[in-house]
Amino acid sequence: MVTEAQVWEALAEIPDPEIPVISVVDLGVVRDVRVEAEHVHVEFTPTFLGCPALEVMRDAMASRIAELGADPEVEVVLDDSWSTDRITPEGREKLRAAGFAPPTPRGEATTLVQLQSNGFRCPYCGSRDTALENIFGPTPCRSLRYCRDCKQPFEQFKTI
């Protein structure tokens, strides 16, 4: 019989399909794991509702749990419980190392003035002299910014 710790460990090996440097556990989308005999129940919240990685993540989690010899049930919970605040400190560091500026805390209001301000740190050189290039980016969870110091464009994880 598998334990909850083994399931968490296994899920921590599943990369985010669109930002493979971080795992689904780093991303904070796994909300709960419950083990009852051979049955493993996972609660999972999508980052963005239109995220095409949702099915990929759900299927990857189910097959990884099946590999442990258990019977998986992955429940997708569509509520406001996932926030970018749930990205773990390790996850934030992995994002930064891969050239993504981690999100700001949810508590601060997201306004155009705030996004256009230079409060966002460049993941390459650490400068705060950065400009918003586009609210939207290659996936729903990212914005595009430009560092005026090291002249490097970079992606900012949107605060959700």
Added chain:
Amino acid sequence: MNELLLEIADDELILGWRDSEWTGVAPFLEEDVAFSSIAQNEVGHARALYELAARDLGTTADELAFDREPSEYRCSELVELRLPEWERTIARHVLYEQADAERLEGLKASDDPEIAGLAAKIDREEIYHRLHAEMWDARLRDEPRYVEALEELRPLVGRRNGHTPELSTLWEEMTSVRRSQPAGTAW
């Protein structure tokens, strides 16, 4: 309540479809990315809302999205129009986001925790659509063509009694793959 869920889902699906028409042909690359991303979000919202309604109605999200006749959709005339002019697209975006924000506030206060939770999640994503609309509204505010477009489209925001002929044309495109039942498919 299912009527309201379907109203919002239909608005988001049809608007998402219309927004996606800018993919590849927006005035500049940033807007290509922006409208494609907004379209993806709107269709994602529609799917989640259809799933919630479908469970209660004993059907599926796909059946609600694609197997109804155009006359059965509850979307407003605002989202149905094909708007190949940039200023009219922006005017619709601004008007829609304002109306949608008010409607979501109501839904977030629902007694049903599932509906309130989903509305809250949708609203988080819509913040970025509203900021995008706000940015363009500030840019075009003094442009006469934009002001005219706002006046032209404003009356359509809440018009849900009938449909424009453009919905039928869009419906034909939107459901063509599903209706064709390509070989080997089962849905």
